[in-house]
Amino acid sequence: MPVLEYQGRRIESRPGETVLDACLRQGVDLHFSCRGGACHNCLCRSVDGAVPERAQRGIRPELAEKRYFLPCVCIPEGDLRFERPRAEDLSVRAVLQSREWLSADVCRIAIEPFTNFESRPGQSLEVCRDADRVRSFSIASHPDHGAWLELHVRRIPGGAVSPWLCDELAVGDELDIRGPHGHFVYAADPAQPLLFVASGTGLAPVLGVVRDALERGHCGPIHLYHGSRHADGLYLHGELRALSAAHPGLLHYHPCLSSLEVDRDRVLAGRAHEVAASRHSDLAGWRVHVAGPPAMVAAASALFLASGVSGADLVVDPFNAPIDRQDTTTIATHLPERASPPAQEMASPPPDPALWAALDEGARLMPILEEFYAEVFADPLLSPFFHGSTRQRAVEKVYSFLHQTISGKKVYFGDRPRNAHHWMTISNRLFDYREDMFFAVVSRHGVPEPMIARWRAMQERYRSEIVKSEPWPRMMDGVALPLEGFGTMVIDVGSVCDGCAGEIHRGETVRYHLRLGSTYCSACADDVSRDVTCSA
Structure with a gap:
């Protein structure tokens, strides 16, 4: 049988057994999540021994050339010696070219990679101060405007990365970056109406996508709403006004302030997503991008889904400021999301008696779930998350949860979404993929479209508790339990x-x-x- 070696430990494998399963069976604890090659959490590098082709599917070509593979889907064909990823393989060297303060606490950082860094505006990259201090930032620039990558960095007092970028690192100094990650990019039809909503530095990915749309000759109307509590938070107000003036009749910039200090010309009062929803009541056929804190993204998504935008045309980028004002969040090197664990569990949405009635008091719900989970357990992206679980168990748990959520009856006694999904590495794209599959089944069962929109909005509330770049600890009575x-x-x-x-x-x-x-x-x-x- 093939013999494995990891960090000096000898591991005996069995016929048909993956490297991950052999390690777990013998107490060698590798990082992992999906166990099916979807999340890349278990990425390792072969030092000696052949790597099967299947174990490298989906890995970046340059990493595959360096013998990286996924232990969760690797059935070794011979002896294999492997190790954890090397930091230098996952990073690109870059230089700090310039910095410019846009407001009292937001700095525009321009960095230039030394080698080709194929990214798209709106994606994110990670800035590595060292192995333990890594922070993700969105790309606001367009490659046609130069080789420099533009980041909007909010300086957080006491933070581990943002003050270093904004104050300590000198122009001309070198740094390491990783990425790019994410699917918050321009992918619309050229004539499709576009709506962008950003809060705070959520403007960075939004601006990147807007710039890309303009460069690609987008001809449909583009509406950009940027919101802040105070006027200083509209840190690109002048530039966006000028960009809008340069594209009359095409790009419409709408600054929004939620405080009482609305004294600027053409600044709207209210939260950006609420103002946008009130001014665009019918979003059928539109493509909508939302970026900012998870609570805002969830609320905005619910509003826009209720206004008719399809799930496939709703693109989101939720991210938190670092916990306890220390921006030390380490992000997985292969995933786009930047969400931190919610400070507290999301409150349940209010019951929806009309939706429950549309489901014939729950009679339609069980057939919907049975058909949906039959598809899930056959789906290559979703089925790995149900390793060791039965389809019937999944149906029963979700039925009880949805029964309670929609009807308000106390019938569910399992974990809430944050704890139930705490170990799963799930991207926004995978979350959307699951939702689209689910509501396609719901539609086939004859649930009216207005009710489907309300149901989508209800489930959208839980996005920030499920989407993440790496597992979170399970919480029990306020105590974080060991994760691995x-x-x-x-x-x-x-x-x-x-x-x-x-x-x-x-x-x-x-x-x-x-x-x-x-x-x-x-x-x-x-x-x-x-x-x-x-x-x-």
Whole structure:
């Protein structure tokens, strides 16, 4: 059988077993999420040994050439020695070319990569101060305007990256960047009406996409709403006014202030997404981009879906400021999202008796879920997240959750969305993919379109609790539980080993994976470090 070696540890594999499963069975804890090649959380590099072609599908060509692969889908064809990703392989060297303060706390940073950095306006890149201090920023510039990448950086006092970029790093100094990531890009039909809504530095990706649309000759109307609480937050007010004047009748710029200080000419009062929704009540056929804090993105998405925009034409980029004012969030190197764990769990939406009635008091809900999960379990992108689960169990849990959410009846006693999805690395694109698949099934079951829009808006509220670039800890009574690793315990009932399928007797000490709950006998988990010990 192929022998694996990882960080000096020898791992025996079995026929048809993936590298990830062999590691978990023997207590070697690799980072992972989907277990199906979708999230790339388990990315590793082969030091010695052949890598099957399937294990490199979806990996950037330059990384594949350096022998990177996905252990979760790699069934080794021979002995394989591998290691964690090397930072230098995932980074591109760049130089700080200029900085310009746009407001009291927002700085325009221009950086130039030393090598080709193929990105699109609106995508994000990561700035690496060091291995532990990495921050993601959106690209506001267009490649036709020069090789420099424009970032809008909000300086956070006490932060680990933003003050370094804005104050400490000298013009001409070098830095490392990673990426690009994300799908917040121009992809509209040339004549399609476009609506952009941004709050704060959410303007950066929006401006990037607007610039791209103009460069590509977009001829449909473009409306850009930029919102802030105070006037200083409209940090590109003059430039956007000038850009709009340069494209009369095409680009319409709408600055919005939610405070009472609206004293500028043509500045609108109110939150940007609410002002936009009130002025564009029928968005059927429009393409809508929304960027800013997750709460704003969720509220705006619900409003715009209710106004007729299709899920396929709603593009979002939610991101949080760093937790406790330390911008030390480390972002996975292969995913676009920048959301941090919500400070508190999202409150349930109010019940919708009309929607429940449209579902025949729930009679339509079970057939919808049965058909939907039949598709999910056959889908290559979604099915990996249900490894070790049954379709019937998924249907029953979601039925109870939706029954309670829509009807208001207390019938669901499982985890809320944040905890239920805490370990899943899910992008905005995958979230949208799942929603489009779900509501296609709902439509086939005859639910009226207005009710579908209301249902979409209800589920959109949970986006910020589900979309993330790396797993979050599961919270229990305000305490974050360990996310990865192994524990040990003495079992008080007989069981079966998830590694060798052999019998485990009452009173035996076993190893178990903290997240998966997979249990391994002492033979399978020999020499595993004892991270946690408990008795049951």
